[in-house]
Amino acid sequence: MRKQQNKASAGAASPLTQKEESMKSYAFGVDIGGTTIKMGLFTTEGNLLDHWEIPTRTEDGGSHILNDIAAAVEKRLKKDGISKLDVEGIGIGVPGPVGPDGTVLGCINLGWDVFNVEKRMYSLTGFRCKAGNDANVAALGEMWQGGGKGHKDIVMVTLGTGVGGGVIIGGKILPGINGAAGEIGHIPMYDDDPEACGCGKHGCLEQYASANGIVRITKRYFEARPDAESSLKSVPSLTSREIFDEARKGDAVALEMVGQVGYLLGKALASIACVVNPEVFVIGGGMSKAGDILIDSIRKEYRRFAFHASRETEFKLAELGNNAGIYGGVRMILE
Numbered sequence: 001m002r003k004q005q006n007k008a009s010a011g012a013a014s015p016l017t018q019k020e021e022s023m024k025s026y027a028f029g030v031d032i033g034g035t036t037i038k039m040g041l042f043t044t045e046g047n048l049l050d051h052w053e054i055p056t057r058t059e060d061g062g063s064h065i066l067n068d069i070a071a072a073v074e075k076r077l078k079k080d081g082i083s084k085l086d087v088e089g090i091g092i093g094v095p096g097p098v099g100p101d102g103t104v105l106g107c108i109n110l111g112w113d114v115f116n117v118e119k120r121m122y123s124l125t126g127f128r129c130k131a132g133n134d135a136n137v138a139a140l141g142e143m144w145q146g147g148g149k150g151h152k153d154i155v156m157v158t159l160g161t162g163v164g165g166g167v168i169i170g171g172k173i174l175p176g177i178n179g180a181a182g183e184i185g186h187i188p189m190y191d192d193d194p195e196a197c198g199c200g201k202h203g204c205l206e207q208y209a210s211a212n213g214i215v216r217i218t219k220r221y222f223e224a225r226p227d228a229e230s231s232l233k234s235v236p237s238l239t240s241r242e243i244f245d246e247a248r249k250g251d252a253v254a255l256e257m258v259g260q261v262g263y264l265l266g267k268a269l270a271s272i273a274c275v276v277n278p279e280v281f282v283i284g285g286g287m288s289k290a291g292d293i294l295i296d297s298i299r300k301e302y303r304r305f306a307f308h309a310s311r312e313t314e315f316k317l318a319e320l321g322n323n324a325g326i327y328g329g330v331r332m333i334l335e
């Protein structure tokens with residue numbers, strides 16, 4: 001991680017020559033999750049000074065959440081002796097759709113209805129606030145200080161229990177009119193899947209190409225072919241990790257499953273490239289720990305399906321892990 005201990009250089013003596021004269025020294029990045037809220041104190045040059053978590057209180061319709069964040073910011077400023085006048089603002093990632101003006105369009109796992117997070121946060125703290133969908137904000141963080149550093153047009157794909165994503169164009173989040181741009185996991189791949197995706201549709205990318213998805217298609221493979229020989233059949237509670245481990249050892253079924261995931265992701269990303277033509281795909285999330293075997297599989301299929309001008313698009317691994325959201329939050333404030 002990029003946590004840096006340079007509080008001394010971040011104070012009043014920090015050089016402002018590269019920045020606008022009016023730029024203040026500090027900003028907060030906040031990433032609201034269903035159980036914890038990640039918070040980070042940054043310099044406006046992009047150095048993470050410290051990060052910590054507070055619990056997400058979802059009771060009472062989530063009405064305590066922004067108050068708790070405001071209180072945590074206040075407490076931190078007091079502790080470090082930072083003047084409110086030296087804080088540029090607070091950038092927040094929210095686990096739900098957020099419109100371009102900071103209006104949350106309902107957020108089920110926080111208990112939130114429709115309201116403007118930026119205005120509410122400003123009224124609580126007096127600080128400028130920017131809010132965005134958490135996956136989009138994480139993508140912005142990776143563009144700024146992570147796997148997409150040095151690039152302005154990136155597509156981030158997060159392969160966890162589901163498939164998430166974010167599209168950054170010209171250095172800015174592409175939110176879409178309802179904050180639903182970058183919902184890569186719900187790209188339709190098949191139209192005849194008997195099981196429904198978490199979103200209610202059938203045949204979404206994340207039903208196959210996520211950590212849960214690859215386990216699901218593997219189990220389905222064995223149901224259809226009970227005589228298939230594979231070391232995976234003796235694994236009591238199968239996870240994506242075992243599938244990638246066995247694929248590395250040459251297990252034919254595991255290799256076929258990794259190939260299927262590569263095929264679906266490669267094809268989906270080739271479609272995305274036809275629309276936004278990014279410089280880099282940044283691949284993150286827990287399943288990306290599988291590393292080269294996964295990336296090589298995706299890249300091979302991507303090159304097969306990509307339009308000729310975008311065939312050489314780079315694939316990089318995400319670098320910021322769970323801190324991508326707080327980096328992206330601060331980046332929104334500095335734009």
Ligand SMILES: [Zn+2]
Pocket residue numbers: 185186197198199200201204
């Ligand atoms: Zn879906």
